[in-house]
Amino acid sequence: MTLTVEQLTKKFDHFTAVDHLSLEAESGKIFGLIGQNGAGKTTTFRMILKLLVPTDGVIKWGGETVNTLDRDMIGYLPEERGMYPKMAVEDQIIFFGRLRGKNKRDLKKEADYWIERFGLSDKRRALTETLSKGNQQKVQLIVSMIHQPSLLILDEPFSGLDPVNAELLKKAILELKERGATIIFSSHRMDHVEELCDHLCLLQKGKSLFSGAIHELKSQFGKINLTLRGPFMEAQLAKMPGVLSVSCQNDTFRLLLSNEQDAKTIFNEVTKNGFIERFSLDYLSLEDIFKRKVGDGNV
Structure with a gap:
């Protein structure tokens, strides 16, 4: 019941x-x-x-x-x-x-x-x-x-x-x-x-x-969590349009975007020289959303 x-x-x-x-x-x-x-x-x-x-x-x-x-x-x-x-x-x-x-x-x-x-x-x-x-x-x-x-x-x-x-x-x-x-x-x-x-x-x-529903909460923010793996420099990625922040762990970069529509422009830019190992666009994790909602807004 x-x-x-x-x-x-x-x-x-x-x-x-x-x-x-x-x-x-x-x-x-x-x-x-x-x-x-x-x-x-x-x-x-x-x-x-x-x-x-x-x-x-x-x-x-x-x-x-x-x-x-x-x-x-x-x-x-x-x-x-x-x-x-x-x-x-x-x-x-x-x-x-x-x-x-x-x-x-x-x-x-x-x-x-x-x-x-x-x-x-x-x-x-x-x-x-x-x-x-x-x-x-x-x-x-x-x-x-x-x-x-x-x-x-x-x-x-x-x-x-x-x-x-x-x-x-x-x-x-x-x-x-x-x-x-x-x-x-x-x-x-x-x-x-x-x-x-x-x-x-x-x-x-x-x-x-x-x-x-959790998917309803995530959809409020859109897909603004972008993961990249390839021959990039952190400073290079940070200057791309719509990028709010960049973090790097080992050889994988995580980009926080202002809008999921910015991902298309970034994709065209990072693939202009050919193949890259990873390009993955996803919703924010629940932990990131929680920090945004009740924390200091930083993710």
């Missing part, structure tokens, strides 16, 4: 943490909530979960206004992790699943699957406090989804994970998407958001700067 947030607002005395936020997260889709620290991401999650009471606004699930969502259909991975340090990994997973109304036999089968999937088979009877930070993160993720939630909220799920474990997590999130779950997550890693999300909301100081 679809989660809809309409004009959601949260004020703490004279401070507005979330300011008339509207978004829509569909079932079988992944929705990213991004923004700097203090942008209002966690506050939004807590209002959806009814851990905080909104000052104003409406939350709908499946088109119906809800005052309290059924906790058994929600999975939540908070940014601040919390598990029982003296409890064994498998026992902890089963325990939290039972709290969500699932029977032990079904949970055992699901726990076996995810424990093996996340490479924790040899840690099954280990106390949680003895695990590395990355393995604790994996256990907490299993806990958040062991009951097969319809709505899964992940607050900074990639925090503290190495690239191998981050890849395991991404595959798990995609599997839950295929199962039809509605998934919302926040992350400071724009590459993860860009890779996983169908839609996103960009928050700044509690206000939405953009909400929609």
Whole structure:
């Protein structure tokens, strides 16, 4: 089902943490909530979960206004992790699943699957406090989804994970998407958001700067990211029409253009002496767009 947030607002005395936020997260889709620290991401999650009471606004699930969502259909991975340090990994997973109304036999089968999937088979009877930070993160993720939630909220799920474990997590999130779950997550890693999300909301100081499909956000800027490889000098490229900046790494140049139409003129210029190894025009990365939208404008 679809989660809809309409004009959601949260004020703490004279401070507005979330300011008339509207978004829509569909079932079988992944929705990213991004923004700097203090942008209002966690506050939004807590209002959806009814851990905080909104000052104003409406939350709908499946088109119906809800005052309290059924906790058994929600999975939540908070940014601040919390598990029982003296409890064994498998026992902890089963325990939290039972709290969500699932029977032990079904949970055992699901726990076996995810424990093996996340490479924790040899840690099954280990106390949680003895695990590395990355393995604790994996256990907490299993806990958040062991009951097969319809709505899964992940607050900074990639925090503290190495690239191998981050890849395991991404595959798990995609599997839950295929199962039809509605998934919302926040992350400071724009590459993860860009890779996983169908839609996103960009928050700044509690206000939405953009909400929609990623390709719609990118199309606002056009294809102004030009990559070149060939016998060029940086100073030569910087003087070409429409070039705002040039950077070089090894033998590859990245040009930021003022307009994608400038690429044709540049192509004619750099190929006038014949073949070049690379000429690639693309949209800005989500990280570059994020910096433009909420940072100092430099990319």
